Amino acid sequence: MLTKEQLHDIKGLQLLCEANDQITLKLNWDMLQSREAQEQNDYFLYENKELIAFLGLYEFGSKAEICGMVKPDYRRKGIFSSLLDEALAVCKARKYREVLLNAPAASATAKAFLKTIPCEHSSTEYQMKWSFMELPEEKDIRIRSSKSDNDLKAEIQLDINCFDFLEDEAVDYNKKIRKDGKQQFFIIEHGEKTVGKIRVSHEKSEAWIYGFAVFPEFQGKGIGRRALRQVIWKEHRNGYDVFLDVEAKNSNALKLYESCGFQTFQAQDYYTYTDSKG
Template sequence: MLTTKQLRDIKALQYLCEADDQITLKLNWDMLQNREANEKNDFFYYEDEELIAFLGLYGFGNKAEICGMVKPAYRRKGIFSRLLDEALAICKNRKYREILLNAPAASATAKEFLKTIKCDRTSTEYQMKWSNMDLHEDIEVIVRPSLSEQDFKTEIQLDISCFNFLEDEAVDYNQRIRRDDKQRFFIIEHEKRSVGKIRISHEESEAWIYGFAVFPEFQGKGIGRRALRQVIMNEYRNGYDVFLDVEAKNSNALKLYESCGFRTFQAQEYYTLGTS
């Protein structure tokens, strides 16, 4: 579990690096603020009580994502490489099936660093923000809070069916994210059947949509679109700006989000790393 000072130091370094590089880092603040007390997922380099470099490790079932930053004046000194080696050793012990390094697509500094390590660019992710537009809401689809044990089991099955989780990985991941009081979990119902799920994470004035999934047999019927519209309008009425992430190669999801008013404002790139 991170201390208040550590979180404050991470935020200060993030602001500094983003301003200097004209980028936006994806540090998964919902996870940083809810770290497990007995797990090492965060790596720090301090000098004279000032945070110089930070690296965060984020587990998503069988996959780990890594993102970090170094104060501009301290780059090219091997600091980030040392933090990365520590993180990769832990990834190896945990036997993650996939390890990804995340870097803002616009970061020239990240691109220079990536030339020095063995990695392969795997995917690009668009971060999108909703632009105010009139959305028709359809009451044939119900979006309700996830409350029961059966709802939890439905979410597990959706992660297995739609996100390639193994069952034990899905259970562990969903138990972890439920410890965050900023998360809201919803079940999508159609004709009295639980057919999908969606999660909302609130951070100040922002609402981020995560884990949006509909069982394969119910896809292509407009259910997801109608559920998404309901969620967007509810968050908008409550005063939030609405955001989400989508893989660039997921053309169907990208078209859906664009048709509902989302516009890309930045991109993140992911690189596959090894542990050897």
């Protein structure tokens, strides 16, 4: 578990790097704030009590994502390479099926570094922010808190069906994310049936939507759109700016989000690490 001091140092370095490079780093703060005490997922380098480099390892089932940063004055000294080597050794020991390196699409520094290691571009993810638009009142969709064991089983099955998790991966992942006190878990109901799920993470004035999924047999009926509108409007009424992520090649989801008022403001690139010896 990360200490308050470590989280403060990470945030400070993040803000410095983002301002210097004119980018937005994706450090998965919902996960940083709910780390397992016994797992090594975060790598720090301090100099004179100042954090000058950080790397975070994020597990999604049998897939791992890596993102990090180095203070501008300390770059091109091999610092990030050393942290990455440590993280990749852990990835190898855990036998992840895939390791992805995350870099803001606008970061020339990150792209130059990625050219020096064995990896290939895998996908691009858009980060989207909701722009105000009037949304109709949705009366036939119910969004309620996830509370029961049956709710959890439904959420696990949705991760298997919609996000390609294996069953044991989905079980483990759902147990981990529930340790984050800033996230709220919701079940989507239609006609008294559980049809999907959605969760919301709050950070200051921001509400981030994650894990939005509808069972395949209920897709294409407008249920997901109506549920999303309901969640957006609730968060807006409560004073939050609303955000979400979507894979660029997922054209159906992208069109759905745009139709509900979301606009892309940032892109993140993902690169698959390809060195089997790493």
